[in-house]
Each structure stands twice: as C-alpha cells, then as structure tokens.
Amino acid sequence: MLSRGAAGWRALRWAGRRPRARGLHASPRAWSAMPSWVIDRYGSNEVLRFTRDMVFPIIHFPNEVIIRVHAASLNPIDLSMRSGYGATALNMKRDPLKLKTEETEFPLTLGRDVSGVVMECGLSVSYFKPGDEVWAAIPLWKQGTLSEFVVASGNEVSFKPKCLSHIEAAALPYVGLTAWSALNQVGGLNKSNCSGKRVLILGASGGVGTFAVQLVKAWGAHVTAVCSHDASTLVKKLGADDVIDYKSGNLEEQLKTLPLFDFILDNVGGSTEKWALDLLKKWSGATYVTLVTPFLINMDKLGVADGMLQTGVTVGSKTLKHLLKGVHYRWAFFMPSGPSLDEIAELVDSGKKSSLKWTDHPFRRVGVWKKDRRELLEELYYNFL
Ligand SMILES: NC(=O)C1=CN([C@@H]2O[C@H](COP(=O)(O)OP(=O)(O)OC[C@H]3O[C@@H](n4cnc5c(N)ncnc54)[C@H](OP(=O)(O)O)[C@@H]3O)[C@@H](O)[C@H]2O)C=CC1
Structure with missing residues (x-):
C-alpha cells in the first residue's frame, strides 16, 4: 500500500x-x-x-x-x-x-x-x-x-x-523546499559532493538564503554570502565563511577579487544574472541556479500557451549560450515534497547536536x-x- x-x-x-x-x-x-x-x-x-x-x-x-x-x-x-x-x-x-x-x-x-x-x-x-x-x-x-x-x-x-x-x-517548509529544490534537485548538490566546493549565495539574508547557507554549510561547502550589512552577523552565525555587503560599493567588483565559484544560488535576479555567471569556474561542471524566473509572469502577460512558449525559448537559449561558455545555467522552483521535508526534518532535529542552529532565524x-x-x-x- x-x-x-x-x-x-x-x-x-x-x-x-x-x-x-x-x-x-x-x-x-x-x-x-x-x-x-x-x-x-x-x-x-x-x-x-x-x-x-x-x-x-x-x-x-x-x-x-x-x-x-x-x-x-x-x-x-x-x-x-x-x-x-x-x-x-x-x-x-x-x-x-x-x-x-x-x-x-x-x-x-x-x-x-x-x-x-x-x-x-x-x-x-x-x-x-x-x-x-x-x-x-x-x-x-x-x-x-x-x-x-x-x-x-x-x-x-x-x-x-x-x-x-x-x-x-x-x-x-516553503523556503526549505525551495532551497532544497534549487540546491539539490536542480543544482545536484548533496552531502557527499559538497566538500571543498565554493558556493556563492546571493540574497543570503532572506528566507530561502538563510536556509540555503545552513544547508550547503552542513554539506561541507565553503560559503560566500551576499546580503546587507544589517544581516551580516546573522548570516555569519548561520555558517557563512565570507559575507559581502552588497550595499557597500560595487558588488560585482568585490566578488571578482575572490577565487572563482563552483556553484551560485541567485535569490535576487534582475541585472545580477548579467555578470554573476562570469564568477563561475569554466569547463568544470560549475552551475548557476536562479530562483527569480519570468515563468508565471510570462503566462500572466501572454496567456498559457504563448507564455510557456516564451519561457521555453528564453530558458533554452540562455542554457545553450552559457553551456558554450563552459558553465551550466538553470532555473529552479519551489516543489512541494513530503519526502524532502522528511530529510529537512532530520537535519533540523540533528541540528540541535551540531553547529547548525536552525531555530536562530525562523x-x-x-x-x-x-x-x-x-x-x-x-x-x-x-x-x-
Ligand atoms: N522560483 C520559485 O519557485 C521561488 C522563487 N522565490 C524567489 O526567490 C527570492 C528569494 O525569496 P525569499 O528568500 O523568500 O525572499 P526574501 O524577501 O525573504 O529575501 C530576499 C533577500 O534578498 C536580499 N537582497 C535584496 N536585494 C539584494 C541584492 N541586490 N543583493 C543581495 N541581496 C539582496 C534582501 O537582503 P537584505 O535584507 O540583506 O537587504 C532579502 O533578505 C525571491 O525573489 C522570491 O520571489 C522564492 C521562492 C520560490
């Protein structure tokens, strides 16, 4: 049964x-x-x-x-x-x-x-x-x-x-499953392949970001978090190794001074996408995943069929363009899932005994x-x- x-x-x-x-x-x-x-x-x-x-x-x-x-x-x-x-x-x-x-x-x-x-x-x-x-x-x-x-x-x-x-x-649950979908289901990260990876999280102080920082840190990655100065103490406490304040000067220039990344989670979107993919290591399987997509907006504006067509063309052409430059480009979405929540619940409960402090931020x-x-x-x- x-x-x-x-x-x-x-x-x-x-x-x-x-x-x-x-x-x-x-x-x-x-x-x-x-x-x-x-x-x-x-x-x-x-x-x-x-x-x-x-x-x-x-x-x-x-x-x-x-x-x-x-x-x-x-x-x-x-x-x-x-x-x-x-x-x-x-x-x-x-x-x-x-x-x-x-x-x-x-x-x-x-x-x-x-x-x-x-x-x-x-x-x-x-x-x-x-x-x-x-x-x-x-x-x-x-x-x-x-x-x-x-x-x-x-x-x-x-x-x-x-x-x-x-x-x-x-x-x-909503932010946890969204982060899980972006990092694990779409991005392919998990506890056995994160060790030593450099992960950049843009929008690290929000609901999805705070969860994502803790998750990739728990999986062994080196985490660089981007948020405003107000949130930097919180994000550091959650496990980020480096915290960059996007309000203090040109963010792109600040990030360019750091070693290249294996993975980027973008919770901010907009113009970020134009430069963020240049921060990835080339031809090494490095991946950029964004949660800010025009999927539903396209449907609202163009109707179901044309909206889906527009979405398909946009994501397809971007994926191909970046693949030719040696990096993976992906869109991620919230996905309801009891089994994924089970895994998150295990992490939350075990967090009591490790350095994870899941209850710090809800x-x-x-x-x-x-x-x-x-x-x-x-x-x-x-x-x-
Ligand atoms: N595709 C999907 O299915 C889903 C998409 N999303 C999208 O993901 C994004 C994040 O969601 P959520 O975490 O819940 O949202 P929040 O509003 O909780 O967090 C967004 C964070 O982004 C930070 N931020 C704003 N501008 C910048 C910037 N220029 N650089 C870096 N950080 C910035 C803010 O940080 P600060 O306070 O430090 O200024 C804020 O805390 C949203 O755009 C949301 O629409 C979310 C869930 C599902």
Missing part, C-alpha cells in the same frame, strides 16, 4: 510502517464552516477579508489529509499572489479543462506554510493518522493555510521536527523587518485579536 499516494521509492519503503488511519477521532465535519483569511479580488492589503464562513475542506482523493493549522507563515509569494501574480497558471492548474466556467478562484486563501495536526486521512493514507504533528508547504494552486484547516496530499506532508514548536516549524522571515510583509502580518494579527 502506498502511503503518499503515487509517491515513489520512499513511499514504498514506508509501506506498512503505520496502521491504516481512516477513522476520525474528531471529525472536522462536525463543523460546516471555518475561520479563514481570504481575498475576493486582487490588490493590496485592503482586499484581505477575515471570515468565519469559509467552506470546510473535504477530501477529494484517497491520498489526501486534512490538517488542523496550528501555525502558518508568510512568504513573498503570498504578497505577490494577493496582487494577482500567477493567476493565469494557477487557474489553469485548478480547472485545467475549464469546466467550471461560472466559478472563479475566489474566495482565495493565501499562505503556503503549515504546521499542525492531522485531523482526517483519505482511504489510501497509511503513513499518517489523525493526531500526528505534521508540517507541509501547500502547492500554489491549492487553497492556502491562513485558515483553520487545510487539505494536502499525503506526499506533500511530513512529520514536524520534534525540536521545533509549531510556530517555529511553520516558518520553514521568525526573521515572518515579516519582522520587511515592511511589506510586516504590514500584511500586522493586518492579519490585529484583526485576529
């Missing part, structure tokens, strides 16, 4: 490790509506609406679970989605055959991260049971986590790290000093009180 729906080898390895869990000990269906933060149109913070009447999520597929949300957090993507970013692609994924012509995505619940407790399991879920403490990052096309309950596929969910509270845990990304996220957070917080 597969425990995470159609998940692969890992699911098979887990088979039978837990009793089948179908019965509810506290069926959420006892309620018909739940409190949520929703938007009914795109815009700025004034479009946020708190309601106690959001329809209760139901299990549509046997591999799904309903999670009672104990904590959720905010990422830049939530602000972008509030403003309409990705609406074209998200609607296509939500309703691929355009059957529900009269329906829209509204009311839409934002929020990708969740830490909470399993309330109900679909018939094929055997790895989780009601009452399990779990964490997850929910894909963009599903209803989000700023709600009392959220539904997720079993293969998107993982057991929460034991050493973190729900509030701490909710700060990690609150940073919940908008503590980023003005836009802080305003959204305050809006949510004060309206809950």
Whole structure:
C-alpha cells in the first residue's frame, strides 16, 4: 500500500510502517464552516477579508489529509499572489479543462506554510493518522493555510521536527523546499559532493538564503554570502565563511577579487544574472541556479500557451549560450515534497547536536523587518485579536 499516494521509492519503503488511519477521532465535519483569511479580488492589503464562513475542506482523493493549522507563515509569494501574480497558471492548474466556467478562484486563501495536526486521512493514507504533528508547504494552486484547516496530499506532508514548536516549524517548509529544490534537485548538490566546493549565495539574508547557507554549510561547502550589512552577523552565525555587503560599493567588483565559484544560488535576479555567471569556474561542471524566473509572469502577460512558449525559448537559449561558455545555467522552483521535508526534518532535529542552529532565524522571515510583509502580518494579527 502506498502511503503518499503515487509517491515513489520512499513511499514504498514506508509501506506498512503505520496502521491504516481512516477513522476520525474528531471529525472536522462536525463543523460546516471555518475561520479563514481570504481575498475576493486582487490588490493590496485592503482586499484581505477575515471570515468565519469559509467552506470546510473535504477530501477529494484517497491520498489526501486534512490538517488542523496550528501555525502558518508568510512568504513573498503570498504578497505577490494577493496582487494577482500567477493567476493565469494557477487557474489553469485548478480547472485545467475549464469546466467550471461560472466559478472563479475566489474566495482565495493565501499562505503556503503549515504546521499542525492531522485531523482526517483519505482511504489510501497509511503513513499518517489523525493526531500526528505534521508540517507541509501547500502547492500554489491549492487553497492556502491562513485558515483553520487545510487539505494536502499525503506526499506533500511530513512529520514536524520534534525540536521545533509549531510556530517555529511553520516558518520553514516553503523556503526549505525551495532551497532544497534549487540546491539539490536542480543544482545536484548533496552531502557527499559538497566538500571543498565554493558556493556563492546571493540574497543570503532572506528566507530561502538563510536556509540555503545552513544547508550547503552542513554539506561541507565553503560559503560566500551576499546580503546587507544589517544581516551580516546573522548570516555569519548561520555558517557563512565570507559575507559581502552588497550595499557597500560595487558588488560585482568585490566578488571578482575572490577565487572563482563552483556553484551560485541567485535569490535576487534582475541585472545580477548579467555578470554573476562570469564568477563561475569554466569547463568544470560549475552551475548557476536562479530562483527569480519570468515563468508565471510570462503566462500572466501572454496567456498559457504563448507564455510557456516564451519561457521555453528564453530558458533554452540562455542554457545553450552559457553551456558554450563552459558553465551550466538553470532555473529552479519551489516543489512541494513530503519526502524532502522528511530529510529537512532530520537535519533540523540533528541540528540541535551540531553547529547548525536552525531555530536562530525562523521568525526573521515572518515579516519582522520587511515592511511589506510586516504590514500584511500586522493586518492579519490585529484583526485576529
Ligand atoms: N522560483 C520559485 O519557485 C521561488 C522563487 N522565490 C524567489 O526567490 C527570492 C528569494 O525569496 P525569499 O528568500 O523568500 O525572499 P526574501 O524577501 O525573504 O529575501 C530576499 C533577500 O534578498 C536580499 N537582497 C535584496 N536585494 C539584494 C541584492 N541586490 N543583493 C543581495 N541581496 C539582496 C534582501 O537582503 P537584505 O535584507 O540583506 O537587504 C532579502 O533578505 C525571491 O525573489 C522570491 O520571489 C522564492 C521562492 C520560490
């Protein structure tokens, strides 16, 4: 019996490790509506609406679970989605055959991260049971986590790290999985091939960056981090070997004085891409991975087909151009994955005993000093009180 729906080898390895869990000990269906933060149109913070009447999520597929949300957090993507970013692609994924012509995505619940407790399991879920403490990052096309309950596929969910509270845990899945996807799945880095590698992380003080610094450091790489002076102490504490302040002079010139890199993770994008690839070692398998791509913007601007075509042409031509210069160029995306979260949870729990300090930074990304996220957070917080 597969425990995470159609998940692969890992699911098979887990088979039978837990009793089948179908019965509810506290069926959420006892309620018909739940409190949520929703938007009914795109815009700025004034479009946020708190309601106690959001329809209760139901299990549509046997591999799904309903999670009672104990904590959720905010990422830049939530602000972008509030403003309409990705609406074209998200609607296509939500309703691929355009059957529900009269329906829209509204009311839409934002929020990708969740830490909470399993309330109900679909018939094929055997790895989780009601009452399990779990964490997850929910894909963009599903209803989000700023709600009392959220539904997720079993293969998107993982057991929460034991050493973190729900509030701490909710700060990690989206950025953790994004960093994991960029570094490991797209970039090919792992604990057995990082030793001695020189890794440059641009935008090291953000949610993805702080996670990425710790991950590649834990895997044995030499880490050069780029962030503002304000964040340099934090980033050093997380393990960066060198920290460069992008606000103190020309960044490109500062980085050119350093030895070449084996790997660059770009969390900043824009003009950075024009010069950053020159900092890589040539003809040695060195790789540049960027998380800032025009994929969803192209679809919003050009529609699904033309947007995808434009994206394919752009990424294809850039990849080829840089390959001819002796370096690899890649785009990476957030990918929901319970198995990857399991690996992250292991690292988080083991971090208690090593030099890793995973709990140092989670609150940073919940908008503590980023003005836009802080305003959204305050809006949510004060309206809950
Ligand atoms: N493709 C995908 O699926 C995903 C893409 N992303 C993208 O990745 C990027 C990072 O996300 P996230 O970490 O959550 O965002 P954050 O806003 O948390 O962090 C971004 C960081 O970049 C730093 N920064 C800004 N300008 C520069 C610069 N010129 N040079 C170096 N650092 C700079 C800021 O640092 P400081 O405070 O020190 O100024 C800030 O902390 C975002 O652009 C996001 O859209 C994220 C998730 C998924």
